[in-house]
Amino acid sequence: MATALVDDAMREVFARLPADDPRSLVRAAAVCRSWRGILSDPGFARGYRAFHGAPPMLGFLHNEYRRGNCFVPTSTFRRPASHDRRDCHVLDSRHGLALLYAPGYQAPFDVCDLVTDKWREIDDDPKCHSIMHWPGDDLDDYDDDSMRCNATVLCAIDRCDHLDCHGGHFFVALVGSADEVSDCHTLATVYSSETGEWSDIISIQAPGFEIDTGGRTAVVGNNKVYVQSYEGDSVVEYNIREQQLSVIMAPEIRGKGFLDLLGVEDGMLLFGSVLSHRLYLWSMEAGPRGAAAWARHRVVELEPLPPHRALMDMSDSDMWTVGFAERVGVIFLRTPFGLHTVELNSGRVNKVHERNIKKVMPYMRFCTGAWGRMPASDGASRSVVGGGTMV
Known part of the structure; x- marks a missing residue:
């Protein structure tokens, strides 16, 4: 009985460990x-995720000229350098998955889980050629503008939170533009991991x-x-289930700069300028x-926030x-002074x-449920969860 009470108490303690510090779970x-039995229990993993409510940001991906994709950690999670796949460029990241693109390969797309290091290759299909522009085999000539479509990876599980x-079915959606005899068309296709077809x-x-x-x-x-238009005055909606496309005109917001599609907040599209x-x-x-309605807007003052001097020296065209x-x-x-983050809840600005x-x-x-090799002792300074590294 005493042991059970202690275990219950430790579960409550472990559930409150920061989700963006998976190192603390590994060390515990x-x-x-x-303790390892508690942390390895699937029930604990489910409770841990429910307690925190949203997956943490482990880091971010971006592309570097002539270097391919790069992962920058914002947590104690580290992507192994041996799995950086420098021959690929990252197109999108969502729902614990990253979508990579390697022009010239027979299977040009890869969908991967960085934590478990599981990869899924997606074969080329001739039908995609009318949407995509293939830049050739030389990665040195590759840049983000060489594709004339936008690509999205997303979970395909109905009503998933x-x-x-992770590990379930997913979609890869391509939405692009084509100019045929002066008629502009928007085209789309989707790959399903369940059927293995476009x-x-x-x-x-x-x-x-x-x-x-x-x-x-x-x-x-x-x-x-x-997907937003190049001019920023409209977005196209691609309904994957119903296979429908529609264009939504964004109301003009005069005097508030260029509207940029950021993502989704509370089930609504979020734009920023x-x-x-x-x-x-x-x-x-x-x-x-295609009807649309503005629901609300907020203003975040950047001027009084650090780095104050850096922000004061910038013009609007220097920051977006x-x-x-x-x-x-x-x-x-x-x-011009690097990449910064703005936390909407606290207003804090950080250089990353x-x-x-x-x-x-x-x-x-979340890194729970992906346990791999564990450190040999409490004094170990390095351990591995799935394919990722905690340092």
Whole structure:
């Protein structure tokens, strides 16, 4: 009885360990068999995820010129250098998965789980060629603009809360633009890991609409993908389940700068713009037949926040949004002084990278349920969970 009470108490303690510090779980599991048994129990993993409510941001992915994809940790999780796959470029990251692209390969797409290091190759299909522009075999000539479509990876499990969907079926959606005899078309197709096939291409006429191939995409539910136009004045909705496309015109927001699609917050599309050292946030709810309504907006004052001097020296054209970590409320800002994050709940601004990165893809994932090799003793300074490393 006493042992059971102690175990129950330890479960409550372990449940409160920070989700963005998986190292603490690994070290606790290394103390003794009893603690490892608690932490390895599937019931604890489910309770831990439910207690925290949203997957933590373990880091973010981005592309570097001539170097391929890079992972920058924002937690104690470290992606092994041997699995960086420098021959691939990252296109998207969502629901614990990363979508990588290797032009010239027979299977040009890879979907991977960075924690478990599980990979799924996706073969090429001739039907995708009408949506994509293939840059050739030389990665030195590759850049984000060489693809004329935008790609999204997402969980395909119905009504999933994305707390523990890792290893389940997923979708890869491609949405692109094509100009055929002066008629502008928007096209889309989706790959299902369950069937292992790409769907038939669907299209609609969309005069003047050009996909922003380097922008971010948004997912509402498990079946609607949103991609912004290059001009930023509209978004295309791709309903995967019903195989339908529609274009939603964004209302003009005069005097508030360029609206940039960030992602989804509270089930609505979130847009951001930077003007006069203020970050403007707009929420838009998509309705039937392409109708849209602005729900609310917020303003985050950047000027009084650190680094104050750096922000004061910038013009509006020097600073813009480049990423958004959904459910944890972290926006990434590109500035001449490096990459910064803005935490919406606290208003805190942090510098997270020296480089000017033009697209950030946060990697959100719980590390529970992915135990691999454990440290041999409490004094070990390095341990492994799945394919990831805790240092």
